[in-house]
Amino acid sequence: MHYLARRTAVAAVTLLTVATLIFLLLHLVPGDPAEVLLSSGGMAPSHESVQALRLELGLDRPLGAQYASYLGRILQGNLGTSFQDHASISAEIAQRLPRTLELILASTALSLLVGVPAGLLAALRRGGFWDGLFASLASLGLSMPAFVTGTLLILLFSQTLKLVPAGGYVGFWESPGQHLIYLLMPAVSIAVGLIPVVFRMVRTSVLEFLEREWVRTARAKGLGERRVLTLHVLRNALSPVVTVIGLHLGTLLGGTVLVEYVFNWPGLSGMLVQAVEQRDYPAVQGIVLVICILFVLINLGVDVIYGLLDPRVRTR
Amino acid sequence: MAKHVTQNLALAFLAGIVLLAILAPVLPLPDPIAMDVMNRHGSPSFAHLLGADEFGRDTLSRIAFGARASLAVAFIAAVLAGVAGVALGLVGGYFGGWPEILAMRPLDVILSFPPMLLALLTVALIGPGTETLTVLLAVLFVPTYARVAFGETLSVRHHEYVEAARALGHTAPRILFRTILSNVAGPILVQFSLVVAACILLESGLSFLGLGVTPPESSWGLMIRGARPYMYQAPMQLLWPCLALVLTVYSVNRVCDMLRDRFDPKAAVLWFPAPRKTARAASPAAVPAMGKMLDVRGLVTEIATPRGVIRALDGVSFSVRPGETVALVGESGSGKSMTGLSIMQLLPRRVGRIAGGEILYAREGAERSGASAAAAVDLARIPAARMRAHRGQEIGMVFQEPMACLNPVYTVGFQLTEALRAHGRMTKAEARARAEEELRRVGIPDPARRLNDYPHQLSGGMRQRVAIAIALCGRPRLLIADEPTTALDVTVQAQILVLLDDIRKMQGIGLVFITHNLGVVAEIADRVVVMYCGQVVEDGPVEDIFYRPLHPYTRGLIASVPQDGGSADKSRQLFSIPGTVPNPLDLPPGCRFAPRCPEAIAACTKAPPAMEAAGAGHQVRCIRWREI
Numbered sequence: 001m002h003y004l005a006r007r008t009a010v011a012a013v014t015l016l017t018v019a020t021l022i023f024l025l026l027h028l029v030p031g032d033p034a035e036v037l038l039s040s041g042g043m044a045p046s047h048e049s050v051q052a053l054r055l056e057l058g059l060d061r062p063l064g065a066q067y068a069s070y071l072g073r074i075l076q077g078n079l080g081t082s083f084q085d086h087a088s089i090s091a092e093i094a095q096r097l098p099r100t101l102e103l104i105l106a107s108t109a110l111s112l113l114v115g116v117p118a119g120l121l122a123a124l125r126r127g128g129f130w131d132g133l134f135a136s137l138a139s140l141g142l143s144m145p146a147f148v149t150g151t152l153l154i155l156l157f158s159q160t161l162k163l164v165p166a167g168g169y170v171g172f173w174e175s176p177g178q179h180l181i182y183l184l185m186p187a188v189s190i191a192v193g194l195i196p197v198v199f200r201m202v203r204t205s206v207l208e209f210l211e212r213e214w215v216r217t218a219r220a221k222g223l224g225e226r227r228v229l230t231l232h233v234l235r236n237a238l239s240p241v242v243t244v245i246g247l248h249l250g251t252l253l254g255g256t257v258l259v260e261y262v263f264n265w266p267g268l269s270g271m272l273v274q275a276v277e278q279r280d281y282p283a284v285q286g287i288v289l290v291i292c293i294l295f296v297l298i299n300l301g302v303d304v305i306y307g308l309l310d311p312r313v314r315t316r
Numbered sequence: 317m318a319k320h321v322t323q324n325l326a327l328a329f330l331a332g333i334v335l336l337a338i339l340a341p342v343l344p345l346p347d348p349i350a351m352d353v354m355n356r357h358g359s360p361s362f363a364h365l366l367g368a369d370e371f372g373r374d375t376l377s378r379i380a381f382g383a384r385a386s387l388a389v390a391f392i393a394a395v396l397a398g399v400a401g402v403a404l405g406l407v408g409g410y411f412g413g414w415p416e417i418l419a420m421r422p423l424d425v426i427l428s429f430p431p432m433l434l435a436l437l438t439v440a441l442i443g444p445g446t447e448t449l450t451v452l453l454a455v456l457f458v459p460t461y462a463r464v465a466f467g468e469t470l471s472v473r474h475h476e477y478v479e480a481a482r483a484l485g486h487t488a489p490r491i492l493f494r495t496i497l498s499n500v501a502g503p504i505l506v507q508f509s510l511v512v513a514a515c516i517l518l519e520s521g522l523s524f525l526g527l528g529v530t531p532p533e534s535s536w537g538l539m540i541r542g543a544r545p546y547m548y549q550a551p552m553q554l555l556w557p558c559l560a561l562v563l564t565v566y567s568v569n570r571v572c573d574m575l576r577d578r579f580d581p582k583a584a585v586l587w588f589p590a591p592r593k594t595a596r597a598a599s600p601a602a603v604p605a606m607g608k609m610l611d612v613r614g615l616v617t618e619i620a621t622p623r624g625v626i627r628a629l630d631g632v633s634f635s636v637r638p639g640e641t642v643a644l645v646g647e648s649g650s651g652k653s654m655t656g657l658s659i660m661q662l663l664p665r666r667v668g669r670i671a672g673g674e675i676l677y678a679r680e681g682a683e684r685s686g687a688s689a690a691a692a693v694d695l696a697r698i699p700a701a702r703m704r705a706h707r708g709q710e711i712g713m714v715f716q717e718p719m720a721c722l723n724p725v726y727t728v729g730f731q732l733t734e735a736l737r738a739h740g741r742m743t744k745a746e747a748r749a750r751a752e753e754e755l756r757r758v759g760i761p762d763p764a765r766r767l768n769d770y771p772h773q774l775s776g777g778m779r780q781r782v783a784i785a786i787a788l789c790g791r792p793r794l795l796i797a798d799e800p801t802t803a804l805d806v807t808v809q810a811q812i813l814v815l816l817d818d819i820r821k822m823q824g825i826g827l828v829f830i831t832h833n834l835g836v837v838a839e840i841a842d843r844v845v846v847m848y849c850g851q852v853v854e855d856g857p858v859e860d861i862f863y864r865p866l867h868p869y870t871r872g873l874i875a876s877v878p879q880d881g882g883s884a885d886k887s888r889q890l891f892s893i894p895g896t897v898p899n900p901l902d903l904p905p906g907c908r909f910a911p912r913c914p915e916a917i918a919a920c921t922k923a924p925p926a927m928e929a930a931g932a933g934h935q936v937r938c939i940r941w942r943e944i
């Protein structure tokens with residue numbers, strides 16, 4: 001309980017910091033914020049439009065008051081309205097968020113499914129054929145940006161072999177099978193970069209835990225090799241793997257942005273890229289904030305899982 | 317070997333790409349932004365070696381100029397971030413206190429953002445562009461360097477050379493930038509290559525979204541973006557920039573691995589081949605001597621280390637009778653623990669292996685496990701599956717660190733019932749009842765409740781009792797205890813010793829007691845085997861060893877036992893023998909103890925002394941045992 005409370009407190013502080021930074025960023029850029037937002041390609045915006053924007057964003061009020069109303073707004077779940085169509089940003093995000101989450105979840109599951117057995121096998125046959133093969137594949141995978149993987153997958157499976165659609169989306173309830181087909185390639189593209197991370201971590205930590213004294217104790221008491229490996233090595237080796245996935249989440253979310261763009265996946269990131277292209281700052285702000293909250297919450301989740309995996313952490 | 321080939325290829329490729337990027341403006345390449353609508357997606361020709369893109373621009377030229385853009389952005393950003401990050405980390409790590417908080421705290425804020433998002437946020441704010449991108453990437457990677465520099469600085473801050481520089485009156489900046497920086501350069505260089513790779517990836521990603529390098533400038537990300545809509549008509553236009561990007565990042569990563577190998581002291585070990593392929597031929601006379609339950613003969617155990625194969629055990633021989641306590645004594649590195657692990661076939665897989673000798677074990681209790689009554693087995697040769705049947709039921713083992721010898725994520729009950737059920741069929745309830753009984757036997761109060769405890773909830777002494785209960789629950793005839801009391805405090809030590817001795821007496825089991833503490837040996841052992849550098853140097857009854865020690869090493873050990881009551885605490889337990897144990901990769905010729913031996917003469921370094929009988933059941937490995 002203690003542990004969870006502390007983790008939650010840390011998460012809350014991080015969230016406040018992130019929210020504050022997102023607020024401040026506009027004011028940190030040299031120049032008048034409204035002018036900065038409106039200027040493009042060295043063209044100075046007209047005086048009237050700058051004034052109008054100031055009023056709209058409340059930039060004419062003192063900074064403290066702006067900050068207070070910004071925080072108040074966020075706490076109510078109101079992320080403001082878009083520059084583009086004055087639609088509610090929160091509503092749009094709420095609609096798209098689950099799709100991004102689904103993508104992240106699918107690619108993480110895929111990475112674990114491939115990375116854990118591969119890492120285990122490589123560790124047990126260290127220095128052998130599989131170890132070498134997997135290690136080379138892993139360094140190749142780490143060098144493949146998700147958007148390149150995605151583009152190449154489309155080239156191969158959609159354009160050349162015509163097996164799967166190049167991108168798009170169907171709601172799960174409309175057609176579950178079709179939905180999963182659309183999900184497949186984006187999830188694989190992200191997983192290609194994440195599998196090596198999982199693989200390396202599993203391999204390293206299995207190798208490390210194999211020589212732990214309790215593993216010797218387990219063998220010394222006459223347990224079968226399979227039981228020793230699954231219950232006394234792999235079970236313990238998973239804790240560092242969970243941590244590493246948490247640490248890589250930042251990169252993972254970045255990859256999601258690109259992959260959603262490549263596959264026209266209507267998640268948060270597609271909205272984000274569009275908003276950035278259109279310099280729709282309130283929308284960008286809102287999405288980044290939501291993704292950061294997600295980032296922090298998933299990390300909190302990782303900590304909770306970590307606690308479940310390791311009884312020592314729970315009581316500490 | 318294959319590793320070196322790919323590393324060299326990676327280096328060559330990287331050098332090529334960097335050269336191409338630097339020389340792009342002076343090479344005879346077509347103008348990368350000159351459009352030629354007639355030549356849209358033109359196929360490769362002499363004028364356009366890789367063909368042309370969707371605007372008829374020369375692809376090779378765009379790849380070259382794209383390399384220029386990508387590498388310049390990545391390199392400049394990595395250098396800027398490096399300078400700022402290293403400076404912050406050095407200052408924070410060296411001064412601590414407020415400077416540390418000021419230098420390091422703000423960086424955590426950057427780390428709480430996914431990098432791609434911070435980048436997009438900034439682009440939304442000030443629009444895309446190459447300069448923006450460079451500055452942005454630099455800011456993003458400041459914390460990466462700062463953390464590394466900070467950690468390294470902390471670890472060298474109190475090193476002698478830093479203290480020396482301080483004593484010489486050097487100023488802080490001079491110490492920081494001359495003395496410390498040169499010592500943390502390795503890890504920072506590794507970091508540099510990592511950051512370059514990450515920058516290239518981010519740059520290409522942003523450019524791919526159209527939010528990084530802006531057209532008409534060239535960038536690999538932009539090229540992929542441009543070629544994507546036409547991938548079916550002109551797949552090569554898509555593949556070339558992809559290939560350039562992936563190979564470049566791959567090469568940078570390989571160079572990073574290379575740097576890491578260079579600066580990381582933990583070099584790779586050359587592993588032994590899988591054990592199955594090196595099964596050793598059966599020994600001819602595989603029967604222990606009369607009355608012995610364990611008879612180790614000429615045991616040789618090899619360990620692969622990063623710097624070569626060492627012989628951790630070099631011809632170790634000793635034996636154990638039923639009901640007898642044999643103490644294996646020696647400093648760390650003498651091979652006493654290796655002996656225990658070799659007997660149990662628990663040497664680290666493919667790192668340690670038995671290379672010679674026999675471990676003969678008489679299976680008097682063969683009828684209990686239902687196997688045919690083979691008189692004896694050679695534990696050094698039986699396959700792993702058969703060895704498993706011996707573990708726990710014939711031979712049990714207790715390890716040194718009570719903290720580490722139980723799995724932290726399972727309860728005591730789980731680990732004990734698991735052992736019980738490995739030894740015989742029983743239901744969960746039966747196993748639990750047996751487990752309770754086993755805990756009571758090793759003197760644990762309130763065993764029913766302890767079963768639900770996790771190891772970290774028990775004291776060190778309790779944990780060691782649990783470990784003993786686990787080792788004994790299969791009713792083995794031989795127990796190997798590897799320094800079971802070393803990590804415990806004195807009173808608990810004494811309790812555990814009494815417990816082990818009681819169990820031995822009650823069940824008549826043989827006990828191999830591994831320790832570096834001669835005081836403990838006097839209390840418990842019947843025979844003592846003194847080991848030094850992987851060899852037995854003296855072997856005899858406990859009275860002989862204590863009252864008539866023959867080997868100069870044994871004498872040194874005995875002289876260094878504190879007089880006041882044997883088992884003293886660890887801090888006073890330092891041996892007074894001068895010198896240190898020699899490096900196992902570079903053993904002295906002749907007698908291995910010669911460099912530290914007060915009795916050494918010239919003849920001692922000529923040939924390795926042999927084991928000689930020096931009395932009833934007393935052997936010694938010293939050419940001068942008669943004289944001294």
Ligand code: SF4
Nearest residue numbers: 907910913920938939
């Ligand atoms: S052989 Fe010589 S060096 Fe070795 S222990 Fe005996 S006296 Fe000392």
